[in-house]
């Protein structure tokens with residue numbers, strides 16, 4: 001009898017020991033991973049991290065939820081990144097776009113009525129602070145149950161995104177999160193915004209602020225995608241020489257705004273604006289450089305990258 005009790009006790013205590021060991025291990029690996037990310041400036045991903053980050057959703061400290069400030073956890077194998085360009089029109093890329101593990105879009109770009117060209121799935125939207133009011137025109141569609149768990153990653157300057165009560169856009173997002181508790185809304189941290197600026201300076205030699213420009217939503221999207229996707233397939237983005245090429249396609253700047261200024265006119269206007277422009281063309285030259293080191297491919301129009 002005594003030895004049976006003893007045996008039970010041994011089994012029970014080993015179980016307790018095993019469980020605690022497991023908990024310690026899990027905590028430890030999460031912690032060391034976050035520290036590692038901090039050490040690496042949240043941006044650079046050596047191959048060996050890439051190789052295991054896709055097994056479990058990776059927590060990214062550069063993007064935090066509203067209002068709880070929990071880091072964004074995401075893991076995508078193949079990402080379709082769908083640009084909002086008029087280049088999307090008439091290419092029938094929808095079915096191909098939807099085949100990816102994750103479909104990413106920008107701002108309020110619609111799928112309804114454009115499914116054939118842009119697909120019908122949306123897993124994530126990268127959203128400019130200036131587009132948040134546009135999402136709030138259709139709060140049920142974007143944040144209600146119909147949003148199908150879409151993740152929103154909003155970027156913007158401190159003055160609009162400050163969570164201290166003075167950030168106009170942050171306040172809108174906080175209200176949306178209160179109205180739609182299941183909405184998955186994240187904001188880009190100040191540190192991450194600085195990192196995106198620093199990346200622009202490193203790649204172009206120009207200071208974003210003193211050169212009077214704003215980074216585009218495409219810039220923030222590609223930086224996030226390089227951290228979160230194993231393979232990136234970009235649709236509808238033109239390259240840096242496109243607007244100088246013979247007989248280029250004249251398309252609206254946004255596929256969902258027929259009759260607006262055409263894309264190249266908009267790009268050239270922005271590129272040369274002394275103040276407050278997006279350097280779309282400069283950014284595209286940087287993307288071409290990134291595509292040599294990261295698995296990024298561009299379709300419709302296709303980029304020739306060697």
Ligand SMILES: *[C@@H]1O[C@H](CO)[C@@H](O)[C@H](O)[C@H]1NC(C)=O
Pocket residue numbers: 094095098115120121
């Ligand atoms: C989405 O598009 C695919 C074809 O690309 C189609 O089979 C599917 O039914 C569509 N889903 C919805 C909900 O429209």
Ligand SMILES: *[C@@H]1O[C@H](CO)[C@@H](O)[C@H](O)[C@H]1NC(C)=O
Pocket residue numbers: 111112120121122141142146147148150
């Ligand atoms: C959610 O999915 C439904 C059905 O597939 C689609 O009609 C709707 O547009 C989607 N909503 C969003 C915000 O993507």
Ligand SMILES: *[C@@H]1O[C@H](CO)[C@@H](O)[C@H](O)[C@H]1NC(C)=O
Pocket residue numbers: 239240241242245301302303304305
């Ligand atoms: C850029 O686009 C133009 C027009 O589509 C094309 O002729 C050129 O080969 C492209 N260049 C690169 C590097 O992809």
